[in-house]
Amino acid sequence: MSPSQLSLKLSHKLMPFAAAALLCLPGAASANSETVKIGVSGPLSGANAFAGKDNENGVRLALEELNAKPIKVAGKTLKFELVSEDDQGDPRAGVSVAQKLADARVRFVLGPYNSGVAIPASRIYNEAGMLMSTVGTNPDVTKNGYNNVFRIIASDxxxxxxxxxxxxxxxxxxxxxxxxxxxxxxxxxxxxxxxxxxxxxxxxxxxxxxxxxxxxxxxxxxxxxxxxxxxxxxxxxxxxxxxxxxxxxxxxxxxxxxxxxxxxxxxxxxxxxxxxxxxxxxxxxGAMLDKKTAGAAFQARYKARFKQAADVYAPAFYDQMMFIAETMRKTNSLDPSVVGVALHASSYKGVAGTYAYDAKGNMRQSPVTxxxxxxxxxxxxxxx
Incomplete structure (x- = not known):
């Protein structure tokens, strides 16, 4: 058998293995599906870990529900994947987390929880063309003119x-x-x-x-x-x-x-x-969650899933994730810049209230309880 014939025979034998390996690559499981990574940045250790975990759970619940009833964008069924990182509630760690998520080609991030983390991290997310949705309440969070930074609750x-x-x-x-x-x-x-x-x-x-x-x-x-x-x-x-x-x-x-x-x-x-x-x-x-039908139903689902009551901002993180997913579907795009423009131009009725943003990314109206x-x-x- 000549070297060329041997090479051809080996290539035929290796083709099934190559195909199997290709299927293991992220986003390559099916030509008709696409994996979308959703980042979460928050304090998962330290004194405020309870809040960071609660925020993460709000996003997790949204992603599980979205994956159970998947949506399509550009003809592909989306599979959402949670990528959660511990920013420790520390500005320096938060910047490192932001760079790590950017390097991992995550394009949508929920968090940070702390204003002191959100302010410096927002620069990294902006430079990487990512969309950031935070509960950081300090007014400075949205003063840098970044188009894709959203504050999903009332400000200080x-x-x-x-x-x-x-x-x-x-x-x-x-x-x-x-x-x-x-x-x-x-x-x-x-x-x-x-x-x-x-x-x-x-x-x-x-x-x-x-x-x-x-x-x-x-x-x-x-x-x-x-x-x-x-x-x-x-x-x-x-x-x-x-x-x-x-x-x-x-x-x-x-x-x-x-x-x-x-x-x-x-x-x-x-x-x-x-x-x-x-x-x-x-x-x-936010308004009184327990006075809203959707709010009470959310609380029941959250408790059934995580065996504890939702804390302060799980509902807001859940709502914003649902708003982002719905906007992806409506714009038929996974491009953060496209989704961001549409978020500014539209509104969404969530379990904790109605979300609509001004040009700076602040809530147009946000009740306070x-x-x-x-x-x-x-x-x-x-x-x-």
């Missing part, structure tokens, strides 16, 4: 102002102390709260500072007690807010603790125990 301007208005009008607070944890989120929401508090006639007795790693707030609280404040507003996260409430009780500082969306979490009651109840109030973007705590869970009081 809306949340902080609503909490201040409620405190002045309904709680009749006259004199308040403010604490912020110096993160982009904590500073941003404290700034907005103070602006509206002053407009509403409240006196800001003092503004104190801590960190998002602190556990002892006794010196700050003792100082605020001496200033005879009627309430305290905390710009920060539940892992600090919960021990803060316990220490307030221990010091005999029997005033309300107010905060933003990050305190509207079962984690607050879990960590704070009996110290967290009607004395804690928080403001969160005030919550307190009862029996270890957030309970809605009013929506604005």
């Amino acid at each position: 301007t809306q949340i902080g102002a609503s909490m201040a208005s409620y405190a002045a009008r309904e709680l009749k607070i006259k004199r308040i102390g403010v604490i912020d944890d110096r993160t982009a989120f904590g500073k941003g929401i404290a700034d907005e709260f103070i602006k509206q508090a002053k407009k509403s006639g409240m006196a800001v007795a003092s503004r104190e500072f801590t960190t998002d790693k602190a556990t002892d707030f006794s010196a700050i609280l003792t100082s605020l007690k001496a200033k005879k404040v009627d309430a305290i507003f905390f710009g920060g996260y539940a892992p600090q807010g919960a021990p803060m409430t316990r220490q307030m009780k221990q010091l005999g500082l029997n005033v309300r603790l107010l905060g933003g969306d990050t305190l509207c979490s079962p984690e607050m009651a879990k960590l704070g125990g009996a110290a967290v109840g009607a004395n804690v109030l928080c403001a969160q973007g 005030i919550y307190t705590f009862k029996n270890g869970a957030p309970v809605a009081l009013a929506s604005y």
Whole structure:
């Protein structure tokens, strides 16, 4: 047998193996299907891991439902694949995660959770032509002019102002102390709260500072007690807010603790125990979920799937993923720039409300709900 005949014979024998190997390649399982990677960036470790996992679960539930009833784009059935990365709630780690997702050719990312991560990471996503949907509430998140950055909830301007208005009008607070944890989120929401508090006639007795790693707030609280404040507003996260409430009780500082969306979490009651109840109030973007038919049904599906109740932003992540998928179908495109333009020009009714974005990527209208705590869970009081 000549060398050429031998080579031809071997190639015929190897063809089935080559075909099998080709089928194992991503997106090559079928000419009629296409795998679409969806990235999630959030804190999956550390103090805020509960929130990162909840956000991831919101996306996961959406993808499982989309894969169960698949949609077609450009004649191909889409199969969505979750690619979740731990950004640790840290700006430097968040930038590394953004680059990793860009290198993996992920084109749609849900997250980050923290404003301080979202602001620097958005530059990487923008340069890579990716679409980012975040719950980072600091106004600076959407101020860089990136066309494909979307804030899928109310901003600090809306949340902080609503909490201040409620405190002045309904709680009749006259004199308040403010604490912020110096993160982009904590500073941003404290700034907005103070602006509206002053407009509403409240006196800001003092503004104190801590960190998002602190556990002892006794010196700050003792100082605020001496200033005879009627309430305290905390710009920060539940892992600090919960021990803060316990220490307030221990010091005999029997005033309300107010905060933003990050305190509207079962984690607050879990960590704070009996110290967290009607004395804690928080403001969160979105309408009262349990008052909506679709919201109650979502909560039931989430609990059945993950064996626990949804936390603060799982509904928003779920809704935005569904909005993106529906926009892919309508535009017949998987190009983030095409999908992004269409997101700006359309709206979507989700389980937590209606999503529509202005030119900067902010929600055109986003109701804010005030919550307190009862029996270890957030309970809605009013929506604005």
